[in-house]
Structures are given as structure tokens and as C-alpha cells.
Amino acid sequence: NAGVTQTPKFQVLKTGQSMTLQCAQDMNHNSMYWYRQDPGMGLRLIYYSASEGTTDKGEVPNGYNVSRLNKREFSLRLESAAPSQTSVYFCASSATGTSTNEKLFFGSGTQLSVL
Amino acid sequence: AQSVTQLDSQVPVFEEAPVELRCNYSSSVSVYLFWYVQYPNQGLQLLLKYLSGSTLVKGINGFEAEFNKSQTSFHLRKPSVHISDTAEYFCAVRGYSSASKIIFGSGTRLSIRP
Numbered sequence: 620n621a622g623v624t625q626t627p628k629f630q631v632l633k634t635g636q637s638m639t640l641q642c643a644q645d646m647n648h649n650s651m652y653w654y655r656q657d658p659g660m661g662l663r664l665i666y667y668s669a670s671e672g673t674t675d676k677g678e679v680p681n682g683y684n685v686s687r688l689n690k691r692e693f694s695l696r697l698e699s700a701a702p703s704q705t706s707v708y709f710c711a712s713s714a715t716g717t718s719t720n721e722k723l724f725f726g727s728g729t730q731l732s733v734l
Numbered sequence: 735a736q737s738v739t740q741l742d743s744q745v746p747v748f749e750e751a752p753v754e755l756r757c758n759y760s761s762s763v764s765v766y767l768f769w770y771v772q773y774p775n776q777g778l779q780l781l782l783k784y785l786s787g788s789t790l791v792k793g794i795n796g797f798e799a800e801f802n803k804s805q806t807s808f809h810l811r812k813p814s815v816h817i818s819d820t821a822e823y824f825c826a827v828r829g830y831s832s833a834s835k836i837i838f839g840s841g842t843r844l845s846i847r848p
Contacts, residue, residue, distance in 0.1 A: 649832075652835070652836065654838070659743060659840065659841075660840055661740070661824055661838045661839055661840035661841040662778075662838040662841075663838070664835055664837060664838075667835045669832060669833045675833075675835070677835060678837070709777070709778070715828075715832050721766055721768075721783055721828070722780050722783070723768075723770070723778070723780070723826075723836060725777045725778050725779075726777075727777055
């Protein structure tokens with residue numbers, strides 16, 4: 620089982636460049652998430668998708684856009700990267716709605732540096 | 735909306751000593767509560783969760799947590815820690831609605847001294 624696949628693993632951007640982080644899960648999960656992890660700040664939710672075709676802002680959505688392309692895929696786009704977006708990004712999914720299966724499955728992370 | 739506060743950013747303890755990592759949450763609705771662990775250079779994995787029922791929840795690696803609704807707390811405990819428990823621990827909360835998001839606290843770094 621692949622679980623949650625996240626690409627790329629590493630990326631260096633210049634200020635103002637754009638990029639898309641890709642995420643796909645093969646567990647038939649309804650819910651998908653994008654978090655960023657910064658030292659001392661834990662994981663902060665960027666965007667959330669409760670189901671195919673729906674997205675919702677999280678705690679820190681500014682500067683990001685998302686697309687829930689289908690049930691499997693949830694991409695995160697930085698339109699004009701800024702140094703403040705240097706972080707480790709995690710995609711996650713869960714089978715929300717079946718409480719006994721409440722558990723986030725995480726991708727391996729993307730280390731992004733914006734110069 | 736829900737929020738989580740982890741009061742201690744770092745907790746140093748000696749090996750074989752007990753430890754408690756504190757977590758308080760805020761919510762206007764009933765919640766599910768979680769503890770996740772991130773070992774050095776690894777991803778996050780679920781340690782334990784409270785969904786309903788018994789307020790004392792047991793997880794992996796000898797950890798347990800107690801849900802206290804009146805104090806809005808979900809503190810994590812282990813009676814005797816090992817070097818291998820060195821990691822960052824995250825408390826998280828989600829409302830009952832299927833549309834509710836999972837929000838994490840800022841994390842507590844547990845360091846074990848021999």
C-alpha cells in the first residue's frame with residue numbers, strides 16, 4: 620500500500636516563483652488536509668477538503684490555493700512564493716465520518732525553501 | 735471553531751521517570767481528541783485517541799491520556815520513560831461534525847536524559 624504520496628520531497632524556489640505540491644491517497648478517504656510545520660509552531664492547517672469538490676480554509680490560508688481534483692488527489696499551489704513560506708509541508712488524509720477509523724495518515728513531507 | 739494549547743514547549747526528564755505532557759482545548763461543541771508523535775526525522779503517527787466512553791485512553795508504547803471535560807484537558811502520561819521516547823508530541827482536536835477540521839497544538843518536545 621502506498622498510503623499518502625506527496626511530491627516533491629525537496630524544492631528550492633526564488634521569491635515570486637510559483638509551484639504546485641501534489642498529494643494523492645489510495646485509501647478511499649473522504650478528508651484531505653494540507654499542513655505546514657514550523658519550529659515551535661506545531662502543525663498549522665492551511666486548507667482542508669471534507670470531500671471531493673469541497674475545500675475550506677484553515678488557520679493560515681493566505682498565499683495558497685488548493686484543488687481537490689478527485690477523491691484521490693489534493694494539490695496545494697503557491698502562486699507567488701515568499702520567504703515566509705519556507706517550511707515543511709505535509710499532506711494528510713483520513714476516513715472522517717467513521718469515528719472508529721479516526722486517524723490521520725501523513726505523507727512524507729515536502730521541505731520547501733524560498734530564497 | 736476549535737483550538738489546542740500545549741503549555742510546555744519542552745519537557746526534559748530522566749530515564750525511567752514519569753512524565754506528563756499537558757494539553758488543553760477550546761471548543762463550543764463536543765470533540766474528538768488525539769495525541770500524535772513525531773520521532774526525529776520521521777513523519778507523524780497516532781499515539782492514542784479519545785472518541786467517547788471511558789475517559790482514560792491507552793495508546794501505544796505505554797502511553798495513556800485522560801479526557802477531563804470540566805477542565806477541557808487531555809493530558810498525556812507515561813509512568814516510566816525510555817530513551818526511545820525522545821520525540822515531539824502533538825495534541826489535536828476535531829469537532830464531531832464530519833466537516834470539522836483537525837487542529838493541532840504547537841507541540842511538546844520530550845527529551846530523555848540517561
